[in-house]
Amino acid sequence: MIEYHADDYGMFPGAARRIIKCANEGCLNGISLMPNGLYLDECMDILKKECTKDIRLAIHFNIMTEKPLSPAEEVPDLLDGAGCFNVTYGKLLKASVIPGLHGRYRKQIKAELSRQIDRCLPYFTEQGSVRIDSHRHFHMVPMVFDVISELVDEKQLDVSYVRIIREKPVFYRGLAGFECFRPVNIIKVMLLDAFSAIDRMRHRKLYECGHSDFASILFSGCMTKKNLGIILKNIENNRKAVKEDIELMFHPGAVTETEDLERINDAEDRKYMSDILREKEAEALLSRG
Numbered sequence: 001m002i003e004y005h006a007d008d009y010g011m012f013p014g015a016a017r018r019i020i021k022c023a024n025e026g027c028l029n030g031i032s033l034m035p036n037g038l039y040l041d042e043c044m045d046i047l048k049k050e051c052t053k054d055i056r057l058a059i060h061f062n063i064m065t066e067k068p069l070s071p072a073e074e075v076p077d078l079l080d081g082a083g084c085f086n087v088t089y090g091k092l093l094k095a096s097v098i099p100g101l102h103g104r105y106r107k108q109i110k111a112e113l114s115r116q117i118d119r120c121l122p123y124f125t126e127q128g129s130v131r132i133d134s135h136r137h138f139h140m141v142p143m144v145f146d147v148i149s150e151l152v153d154e155k156q157l158d159v160s161y162v163r164i165i166r167e168k169p170v171f172y173r174g175l176a177g178f179e180c181f182r183p184v185n186i187i188k189v190m191l192l193d194a195f196s197a198i199d200r201m202r203h204r205k206l207y208e209c210g211h212s213d214f215a216s217i218l219f220s221g222c223m224t225k226k227n228l229g230i231i232l233k234n235i236e237n238n239r240k241a242v243k244e245d246i247e248l249m250f251h252p253g254a255v256t257e258t259e260d261l262e263r264i265n266d267a268e269d270r271k272y273m274s275d276i277l278r279e280k281e282a283e284a285l286l287s288r289g
Contacts, residue, residue, distance in 0.1 A: 002235070003212065003247045004285055005030035007060055008135070008273070010037030012260040013046060015253035015273075018282060020051050022252045026285035029053065030247070032060035032133050033123060035116030036069050038263065044123055058131035058161070059120045061113055061139055061148075063087045065266040069115040075108040077101075084265040089138065089191075096143040110147045117151060129160035132209075137188075137217075140165055140195040142202060149203045163247065164199075164210030165192035170241045171215040173234050180222035180277060189217050213242050216249035222277050223250050225284040252282035 006019045009031040016039070022028040031047075034040060047055070063085050068075050072083050077095075080086035095105035117130075124130055138144055139162075152159055167189050172178070200207045215235075219227050228248070235242055255261055255273040264270040 001245050002232075003030045003056065003245070004028050004250065004288075005032065005056075005058070005247050006250050006252050006285075007032045007133070008034055008251060008253055009047075009060070010034040010040035010043045011066075011253070011273075012039055012255055012257065012263075013042055014257050014260060015255050016043035016046050017050070019253040020047060022250075022282055022285040023055055024050075024052050025289045026282075027288040028055075028250070028252070028285050030056040030058065032058040033120050034060050034062055034066075034135070035119050036062055036066050038066070040119070056131065057123060057127055058133050058163070059117060061116055061132070061134035063109060063112055064135050064138060065264070065269045067265075068112050069119060070108075070112045074111050077104055078108055078112065082265060087138070089136075089141070092138060092141045092143065096141065102143065106143060106147060109144060110151065113147060114151055114155075117155060117157070129158040131161040131163075132159060133163035137163070137165055137192055139163075140192050140199060142195060142198045145195075145199045145203060145206075149206045152206060159206065159209050161212070162206060162210040163214060164196055164207060164212075165189075165214060165217055166196045167193065167215060167217055168213060168242060170238045171231050171234055172218055173238075174230055177230055178219065178227050179224060180227070181219065182222065185218050185220055188220065192217060211243070212245040212247045214247045214249070216247075220249070221251060221272065221275065222280075223248065223284055224277070224280045225287050228284045228288075250281045250285060251278050252285055254278035254282065 004027045010033050064087050065085050067084050078087050095101040
């Protein structure tokens with residue numbers, strides 16, 4: 001089975017409806033819930049009332065942008081002066097190796113992710129099990145993966161899937177034929193693949209919940225109709241090299257409303273969430289309805 005999955009659900013109603021359209025009229029069959037999304041409850045109500053297909057849900061952990069669910073005094077190292085998340089990969093890697101920072105960050109991340117799980121759990125009643133991924137894939141950082149493993153055990157969560165970034169070259173054969181390629185994604189692939197190897201050694205049980213292959217990091221943010229077609233052709237032509245289940249990641253929930261864009265505190269996210277390529281990713285999903 002191929003899962004066509006949309007991240008970032010729950011931030012704004014307009015973006016939520018664009019994502020739901022990709023399910024109702026296209027091939028989308030999975031979404032990730034932004035736990036600290038300002039309009040998560042409203043967006044989930046929209047999903048219940050307007051989506052005509054069964055959709056797989058996942059928790060989209062987020063300590064990179066927007067405001068925390070935790071009181072600011074409990075997560076001070078994760079926030080900027082405005083009380084919004086200001087965590088980067090650089091900060092997480094630094095905290096991973098400096099003893100004093102490690103303990104503080106670990107405690108604060110655990111407190112926040114615990115609350116994010118609690119906020120999302122009511123929406124998983126019908127699905128039965130929990131699926132996990134994260135905004136900008138920070139859950140793959142070994143220190144964070146350690147925290148998630150602890151929370152899974154402590155909360156006795158039935159986890160059926162964890163997004164594991166371990167891209168296979170076979171997905172991208174014929175690289176010259178792809179469009180909108182962003183070279184920085186090569187660095188992302190290498191870094192996340194390295195984290196994957198460490199996570200597998202440290203938490204084999206949780207790691208093995210990621211039983212699907214995953215493709216999209218190399219073309220994260222630019223899964224256009226053309227690029228999707230090439231990846232699907234590579235999958236079909238190389239079935240022995242890939243698993244039966246594959247997750248393809250999209251970001252079709254473009255934020256276009258001025259008032260919503262003004263509410264996004266992070267300039268990078270504001271640009272990314274309003275990028276025209278988000279509309280092209282939606283077109284790719286709708287083209288296979």
